Amino acid sequence: MRYVSTRGRAPSLSFEEAMMTGLARDGGLYVPEEIPSWSAEEIAALAGLPYEEVALRVLRPFVAGSFTDDQLRPLIARAYEGFGHPARAPLRQLAPNHFLLELFHGPTLAFKDFAMQLIGQLMQAALARSGERITIVGATSGDTGSAAIEAFRGLSNVDVFILFPSGPRVSEVQRRQMTTPGEDNVHALSLDGDFDACQARLKDMFNDHAFRDRVRLAGVNSINWARVLAQVVYYFTSAVALGAPHRPVSFTVPTGNFGDVFAGYVAKRMGLPIDRLVVATNQNDILHRTLQTGEQRKAGVTPSISPSMDIQVSSNFERVLFDAYGRDGDVTSAQMRALAEEGGFAVGQGAWEYLREQFDSGRASEDETSATIARTRAATGETLCPHTAVGVHVAEAHLGAVPMITLATAHPAKFPDAVEAATGDRPPLPSRMADLYDRPERVTDVPDDLAALQDLILSKVSA
């Protein structure tokens, strides 16, 4: 399998090269040259298999040429052995035709662990082959950062720098998950700006080829194709559990950087019978507006009670735009340039129609999110995290004859203030994290300044 850039001007790469490269050298994102297509029989054969076996089958065609089954199997096993539920991603019924897919049983209590634990294993295997060391820089609105730290902490051939927005733009639990690990290779950087600023500086670092080569920069955000790929797996396990391929299912996905819902789109392109893929946004609703109006225009980020989705520049939207334009890298490039330089762009008519065929969308206000947490608790006993509540609110407007699966993207204990405000009580952290508030924090405040960030990283990796 080869991977091509959405901007059409970077060399095509193998899976391993694309994973270790992160952002393409032309500023684009890598996507598979073609999406493998599965028959109904192949999908039906997944029924009853352990999560790890489904992961092997889903990954296999995408990693061909980089990892054999024998190499992949133990890496997948190690990735998921620490999850706190035997099913890894269990389903829970909320209402007659509405299910929650619990994606928060990994070590850092958010769906990011599914991909990050696996990418940690895959990257270590690749580094063992090459004998190289790498510098990972990640941008986070709260969850990617801790998942990345958990996957790479203590490794002697990897330095991890995580840029997160300063102040209350991440929850205290999220911040402490990033600032309390004591390993020398972990660097938590609190940036004076929002997530979009963190992600923009990360992309600037990738686009500075001299810097990128000097520190051997690697990325673990969902700009990295391997992240998206790992997330395709749970669309298959959950849909098959509800009767696919013999009956279709729909998904509602709390969305920020568009990586998770893009993974659902890949599953659908592979042949999984997904009826509707619903993009659920909080008040930072650029994706909902884009799908409704055909115009993508940035507005400032407004902090919300679902902070991990406080994003206006959704990286992975570029991947679907590339498909919507018939894989025309020049047009995709021009639209991304307009977003960066002019604050927005109008999607062409044909491309917009393609997007509307693929995705529905909705938004939840702050009050609606809070009310959904309270109402769901009262009706079902289930405590939702605010991101999941955004999804449930939007999903409820899209319920019909086809079963709806809403992705429960984080554990409510990561957002105790929002949950307490809605329900009156604070969800406890799992016992292994009970002393999180007592652990000493280690964090460096950094300005939103590329040169200063690069100097800091250089001083640490060459130390």
Ligand SMILES: Cc1ncc(COP(=O)(O)O)c(C=O)c1O
């Ligand atoms: C808890 C939670 N829910 C939803 C999202 C949105 O996912 P994505 O960025 O893949 O759209 C994120 C972060 O991205 C998150 O951390």
Ligand SMILES: N[C@@H](CCOP(=O)(O)O)C(=O)O
């Ligand atoms: N919500 C994310 C933002 C980064 O998304 P990613 O999937 O591109 O890593 C976070 O929690 O950091």
